[in-house]
Amino acid sequence: MQTPSSAELPRRRFCLHAAKTGVAASVLGFPSLSNARARPRTNKIIVLGVDGMDPTLTENFMRAGLLPNCSRLAKQGTFARLGTSDPPQSPVAWSNFIAGTNPGGHGIFDFIARDSATLQPHLSTTKTSAGSRQLALGNYRIPLQTADTELLRQGPVLWDLLEDAGVESTVFRAPVNFPPSKTTSARTLSGITTPDVKGGYGEFTLFTESPFRSQGTVPGGHIERITLRRGQCETYLTGPENPFDARISHASIPVKIEVNRKRTMARVQLPARELLLKEGEWSSWVQVSFHLLPAVASVSGICRFYLKQTSPHLELYVSPVNIDPKDPAMPISSPGSYARELADQVGYFYTQGMPEDTSALSAGVFDDAEFRQQATFVLHERLKFFDHEVNRYENGFFYFYFSSLDLNSHALWRSLDSEHPMHSQAVAKDHGDFLPWIYRQIDQAIGIAIDMAGDDGTVLALSDHGFSSFRRQFNLNSWLLDHGYAAAKNPLDREEAAMFANTRWNGTRAYGLGINSLYVNLRGREPEGVVNPGDDYENLRAELQERLQSIRDPKTGGRVVHRVYRREDIYSGPYVEQAPDLIIGYDKHHRASWGTILGEYPVEHLLDNEDPWSGDHCMDATFLPGVLLSNRKLRLRDPQLTDLPVSILAACGIPAPGEMIGRDAFA
Amino acid sequence: MVTRVIRFFEWLAAFLADWLNPVVSLTQLGPHGGHWLGVTLAALVLALLLLLGLKACSNQEQMRRRKGQVGALFLEMHLFRHDPVMNLCTIGRMLKTVLLQLSLWLKPLACLSLPMLLLLSLYQNYLEDRPLRPGEELLVKAIFASREEADNGRGISLTSSAPNVLVETEAFHSPSEPVILWRIRAAAAMTPSRGLAEVPLRLHQANGEEAARIPIKIAPTSDKLESLADLIFVPRSTRAVHVPRSIEIGYPAREWYFWSRRFHWLVVLFVLTLGWMFLLKRPLRTEF
Numbered sequence: 004m005q006t007p008s009s010a011e012l013p014r015r016r017f018c019l020h021a022a023k024t025g026v027a028a029s030v031l032g033f034p035s036l037s038n039a040r041a042r043p044r045t046n047k048i049i050v051l052g053v054d055g056m057d058p059t060l061t062e063n064f065m066r067a068g069l070l071p072n073c074s075r076l077a078k079q080g081t082f083a084r085l086g087t088s089d090p091p092q093s094p095v096a097w098s099n100f101i102a103g104t105n106p107g108g109h110g111i112f113d114f115i116a117r118d119s120a121t122l123q124p125h126l127s128t129t130k131t132s133a134g135s136r137q138l139a140l141g142n143y144r145i146p147l148q149t150a151d152t153e154l155l156r157q158g159p160v161l162w163d164l165l166e167d168a169g170v171e172s173t174v175f176r177a178p179v180n181f182p183p184s185k186t187t188s189a190r191t192l193s194g195i196t197t198p199d200v201k202g203g204y205g206e207f208t209l210f211t212e213s214p215f216r217s218q219g220t221v222p223g224g225h226i227e228r229i230t231l232r233r234g235q236c237e238t239y240l241t242g243p244e245n246p247f248d249a250r251i252s253h254a255s256i257p258v259k260i261e262v263n264r265k266r267t268m269a270r271v272q273l274p275a276r277e278l279l280l281k282e283g284e285w286s287s288w289v290q291v292s293f294h295l296l297p298a299v300a301s302v303s304g305i306c307r308f309y310l311k312q313t314s315p316h317l318e319l320y321v322s323p324v325n326i327d328p329k330d331p332a333m334p335i336s337s338p339g340s341y342a343r344e345l346a347d348q349v350g351y352f353y354t355q356g357m358p359e360d361t362s363a364l365s366a367g368v369f370d371d372a373e374f375r376q377q378a379t380f381v382l383h384e385r386l387k388f389f390d391h392e393v394n395r396y397e398n399g400f401f402y403f404y405f406s407s408l409d410l411n412s413h414a415l416w417r418s419l420d421s422e423h424p425m426h427s428q429a430v431a432k433d434h435g436d437f438l439p440w441i442y443r444q445i446d447q448a449i450g451i452a453i454d455m456a457g458d459d460g461t462v463l464a465l466s467d468h469g470f471s472s473f474r475r476q477f478n479l480n481s482w483l484l485d486h487g488y489a490a491a492k493n494p495l496d497r498e499e500a501a502m503f504a505n506t507r508w509n510g511t512r513a514y515g516l517g518i519n520s521l522y523v524n525l526r527g528r529e530p531e532g533v534v535n536p537g538d539d540y541e542n543l544r545a546e547l548q549e550r551l552q553s554i555r556d557p558k559t560g561g562r563v564v565h566r567v568y569r570r571e572d573i574y575s576g577p578y579v580e581q582a583p584d585l586i587i588g589y590d591k592h593h594r595a596s597w598g599t600i601l602g603e604y605p606v607e608h609l610l611d612n613e614d615p616w617s618g619d620h621c622m623d624a625t626f627l628p629g630v631l632l633s634n635r636k637l638r639l640r641d642p643q644l645t646d647l648p649v650s651i652l653a654a655c656g657i658p659a660p661g662e663m664i665g666r667d668a669f670a
Numbered sequence: 671m672v673t674r675v676i677r678f679f680e681w682l683a684a685f686l687a688d689w690l691n692p693v694v695s696l697t698q699l700g701p702h703g704g705h706w707l708g709v710t711l712a713a714l715v716l717a718l719l720l721l722l723g724l725k726a727c728s729n730q731e732q733m734r735r736r737k738g739q740v741g742a743l744f745l746e747m748h749l750f751r752h753d754p755v756m757n758l759c760t761i762g763r764m765l766k767t768v769l770l771q772l773s774l775w776l777k778p779l780a781c782l783s784l785p786m787l788l789l790l791s792l793y794q795n796y797l798e799d800r801p802l803r804p805g806e807e808l809l810v811k812a813i814f815a816s817r818e819e820a821d822n823g824r825g826i827s828l829t830s831s832a833p834n835v836l837v838e839t840e841a842f843h844s845p846s847e848p849v850i851l852w853r854i855r856a857a858a859a860m861t862p863s864r865g866l867a868e869v870p871l872r873l874h875q876a877n878g879e880e881a882a883r884i885p886i887k888i889a890p891t892s893d894k895l896e897s898l899a900d901l902i903f904v905p906r907s908t909r910a911v912h913v914p915r916s917i918e919i920g921y922p923a924r925e926w927y928f929w930s931r932r933f934h935w936l937v938v939l940f941v942l943t944l945g946w947m948f949l950l951k952r953p954l955r956t957e958f
Contacts, residue, residue, distance in 0.1 A: 261844055
């Protein structure tokens, strides 16, 4: 790995380094102290973050001889179950790894959080504040303040501590790191939680002639009905919101589509690019530019086109428009040139945090084979970048993140679980080999990492959580409503209203928001709080704990909720007050329904999960440990995610800061 | 009319480029990222042309005098900054002087416009598009004079004479334009020894007669040759012997980035040319 020159370091940080090393050494006369801090004990640490790698599957595949490199690590050093976060959600778990604290120390408690002043849900990891001041010139609005996106993860940052101690750090697709810190001197590329150009987690577009699809927005996508006349049509690809023009809400680019059904081909004309696609073919990355204000402001993005079919109805899929790494509309790397350098040297790549398009699969836009094709492309792309980055690695801290196991396990767990409602012989036969194949690909990457680290380096392959089947979904808010803990404005219209639009707050004592979070409508904290702090609050929490833990699934006879935790029992640190009042650890195979997460009240409390999204990990943390593989022997019997940053710092001879709660895991 | 003029300049630039290709390609030589060296040298040539043209065609003495007058007026404004009436008069005089100075540019601009236009057309060939890299694809478009002619060309076919260039699709007949398209892909890198060679595609009519040979430029993987071959002229348009009227090759656009901001090549060239002009104005004793 190249040594970053001083020119690459932010000026302030460089001055700080100079001050620390130079002034302390020469003026105070402590050269040995200064040198000791700069000289790490080991300077080769490779960490592969494999999201969703399950220990049971890993163990089975190792036993079957499918993962020779994992077996090699297990024999030479460590294979262990790694204690995950509460709840075991990726943003929470990876934040535990980055900060070395539990959620009380970094402030990320769920995928979704709420603004306690308005109770509006928002993504827990970032907050975007649009500039409120603007100048109106006819139809145009000139913002006088720029919008600001802020990373909400708090606490220490592993790679910053390493960099401060002189250990070069490269972090590829760092989870929960969007936008990257402006002051870090590590090379980082944002990973999970990086949005597309529209600001969400990724929204595909499907242009379709089919009368069986209805126009409009579906979760994670948009369906645009088109009509071909003489084999052609003109339509628009919608881009980001346009804050400059009062007449239109979103910027868009014209798309002209021509079809030759006989030859099963289509021509797609964009303002600066033309494509010719055969049926079933994907285009390479296409750079598109959305003009917000003519000649003044535009947003650049990249997307891929997939010609699903030409007859009987044309269907053309467009991937979410990813942030262009060569001309990013929002910062996605530190330094800013890192993303462009990667794109120049290796090619365009998915910059959105969760690139496998599970939304298209759930919406029926992709069938399993098409999803698998897209997911395979993502994995190949990642492996190409891994190859590139690992080949220039020489020393320091190198972290590389793989999303493939997580998102593909979500989508295709049903191919392995014969009791899942969406399981079928066909799925098992056609796609039962896919997850094992991905495990083998990851195993090969681990093999490369072992070779690169050599005898003196440290290799860690770890996952943030394991996986379980998601067979039954629980409508927590419906249960609260029907048991008198919540009140609806219109009890007869429960299905339609989302985002708590149907909630009568002055009659609501508790509400579920996010996947594992339950909040009390507390007086003085919530705008229309009804529960008094003190005994009322404690009694309500105790009552909810008891009643939720006693719910039985009528279909299986088993428990729905394994355990409900009070926040102060599992969290410590300065951000505990921001945590949900209760954290729900669902029992195996159960999870919160999609509707309840954003404040809906469907009629049924428990129902089968009939979505292709069939595997999950948002259950009780005790069921879902991650994996820890290392070429070093483990000292602890119950390693936790929070132990790893402390162990990495210790391996470099750097003392862990006081906020970190972990222990040095290795002998 | 406008289209004809544009086509004439395109033809003229392509004609010049064919002749000057070896010379201009030399200006693109350099280490990794050599296209920046290329554009810097291109800007130097343009700056020299402008400075020498200005020196020859403009009244240099008067230009110098007008500049001196503007400087004096600035000083006057500074000295009498507390006197608004005086200031207004000075601003008026300054505007007049600037306009007079600009009028001195008219003659040299008239003299230089044609050579500048030709030079820019020539540069466009080098700075706007780049050759295909291994793995990349492009569209080859056969353009016909009319829909009837395009319909008559239904049996037309495109073949590649090299194994590393694949014609990936059948002919696509556009329902709205008199064009037929194919997609080709550089499946593998050119060997370094053939780094500068072209791969000819052959366009055959239905009766088997060869309608055109289309040279496709592909970059090699060799680092040493890449900077050169990546920057050689890529002819976007080729005239066919019979029908179709012409053939267009959609090469990838060359990208110009500075601090992660994308710029049009004309902006890059303009800024660098200005830089060179300021650097060389004293040695060449030219005022502007």
